[in-house]
Amino acid sequence: MAARHGRKTWQYLMACVLVVSGISCFPGFVAPSTGAAPWRLPGARAEPLEAPSRASLQLSVLIVGAGPAGLLLADRLLSAGCNVHLVEARQDPREGALEGRAYALGLGIRAQRAIRTLGDELWESIKPSGFASERFKLHISEKMAIDLRTPEDNNGLEPSLLIYQSDLCSAMLDHLESNQQGAGKLKISFQSKLKSLDTSTGVATLQSGDTLSELPAADLVAGCDGVNSVVRASIAAANPAFEVEQTKLPGSFKVLRFPQMPSKLDPSAVHAIPGKGSTSAFVEPTARGACALINWRDGVDTKPLPNLGELTESAEKARETLASYFPLIEDAINEDAGQQFVNQQASQASTVKCNSYHLGRAVLLGDAAHCTGGVSGQGCSSAMKDSVVLAELLQHEVGSGRSVAETLAMYSRQQVPEGHALLDLSLGPSAEVGPLKKALYGAASFAGTLLSKVGIGDPPLQTLLTTCLTPFSEIRRDRDFFFGDFPKQAEFDEMIEKVSS
Template identity: 25%
Template sequence: MSERSLNILIVGGGIAGCSAAIALSQRGHAVRIVEKQDAWRFQSSGIFVYANGLVSLDELGLLDEILQAGFPVPAGRNAYFDHKGVPITDTFYPSADNGRIPAILGIKRAEMHRVMAQRVDALGVTVTLGTTVDAIRDEGDSVRAVLSDGTEETADLVIGADGVRSAMRALIGIGLEPRYTGFGVWRSVHRRPQALTDKIMMMGPGIRFGIMPISDDMLYTFGTLAEPKSRFYDPAGWPEHMRTKFADFSGPASLFLEELGPDSQVLYTAVEEVGLELPWHRGRVVLIGDAAHASTPFMGQGGAMAMQDAVVLAEALALHETLDGALDAFGKARLPVCQFVQGVSHAVGEAGAKELDGDLEARNADLRKTAQEKVDQFYGRLAELNAEAETALRKGAASG
């Protein structure tokens, strides 16, 4: 298919959708995005991107702009404290490409999307806002999407990049619903003290609070803890709820929790998972990102997995002769990687949720002894799985 330009419709304009639009446009495909929001309004808390995600941004041609917009953590240092602010240990994440690509970068989500949206526009991708897909009709040699504005779009390929609560899953006959994990995440945005340059993780009994620089002058905090299913919090009360829920945290957290007030930027989300088995496509419609494999946030890999989906999908389409062969190879390449990340992230969250006050001394001792080794093992195994996926993708193309 490398010599054929496809007409591609992408449903969803978040990280996964924009990344796919960029990767596929750069390969010469004609791309259109439909996005349900009537204007670009993206949650303005932060996100951290580890080196493996920055590699994907490099392949998308966005790395330099992303580095300028965000904050690379010096030496990839993660400082661990207990919830009272007592230091436990430090770990260091791996960089990539002999240090050219930083180990970890924090960035405001809105800034990441701004950079992506500008590149989407520069590539000539048509973006239609305030629009959803109401129906999908597979016509064999094409697929027809009926849009909410009453128009119809005929495409060679439709990509469902519409997130954890993807409407595209149901439209193509996949009845899988997101699974609530029992966790909630609270996030807030603050001015960054100039001396605060590390990623910080504070470890309480069954509760976590993190701090991450996201620009030269801003940082965001993120707290995770168990929350009852379907618990609703009025957004007007989010700052007070966040301050109350993490009131036992002192040390580095104190300044930012004390700042929380009615005008603070605070966001609450319930954490859901999606674990779709193969195939991730039905006919000429394929799911990527959270629509196929939403994960818990404990390894900070959700955005990275979505961006890598986009890069690998574009490569699969270039390598394979048939669309079905490309989509099949894409899913087989990505599933082991995404399942590994999901599994580790889920295990980390579950282990933390079960901690009691009496466990903390033993936990801290174990962190001092094994934390760096676990970091190295995770990223080592992730690199191995990515290499295996690349080999399989190319081998399958050669044999096909």
């Protein structure tokens, strides 16, 4: 839906690239549920994310990637008795390094519930670094905006927490290290890159600076290493049956941090803003001001203004140009914002779709397994759910005598449908369903959004995903009329078995 050629660029960039920060800015509409599954609040369905059990696991685990998913998995497995080596290519975020962590995330009920499987202490330590918000505004012009989410839509749930990834990871690292102090079961290697992995033996090669070292064989290697995952590449190299579709989404983006929200914007709300030409901005409040994702398309004629991709040297020119593109936030675009813009390399979002999430001793979580490019705003939440599901399966199944390989197959069977469903929900109906159903989906989504404001039908899709625990696959199957039939579980099982065999 978002990538359809000819749509106004700001709209489809909103859908495809803009929302890396964790809350979908567009589309915010969804068709009313066509099945019997209602909007479920936490506790309304029997799929609890339980607290860690007391069973002890004698496993050696290598976790590649110290983002939210990797840190949550490490904490869960250490609590279960595993020996964990956590490897991260970036610097320790507590040292002020923002590389790859400059943007803000939105932690809805799924992420909150996953974090709380470690107890309330961690969640309470995270909250002061975030900004609670239940408001989301889509701006049509400088003077007109639509409320896509309001406090009434939250039905009494705790609001989403908007937090910089650097602050979230710092709090999780503090919790991880404080709980394991003196236990001798945790090793963390920052600024260390995985260079190679044998998925059958769990033997990996690590590069730290100019030094290459072979690590002892691990019982389990968890790839939490993002959209360009080395673990995923190792699985693909080891087995031709493993299939991955990685698609770059159109447009580029950079992240700006403001010391305060722009004065023309509601300081308590997330804002999706069209700019002039082919640009768009996504601005959200944080505990330390505001975070803005600035999007544009290269190669588009934006005269008399320069294309944002051309602003690579002069901070003053960047400041003036950004202010011209985005009058709604011009007061926040100061000299420092211009300098931030020229200092950054532009990023481009991608989607990832795999036919299995494991091979041998290796397993994939989060963006390494199923990236939506930020479109749905559920990247962090779905990654943390992966960590919880994997940790609980290992504790229950391996703790009961099942092999790691068998347990990883169970993880794939449970989570692959969720990843495929989330990607469908993020991008909307494909061209294969035909223009009529795509048009009907758009119309039904718009009507559903309006009706939900008077208590009829489901809320907008982003609100639904953020405020309930209903599986993504179930939400997707409710929309089979518009999207086409979602594969049955047996079809997913057969697909996964072809990779494992």
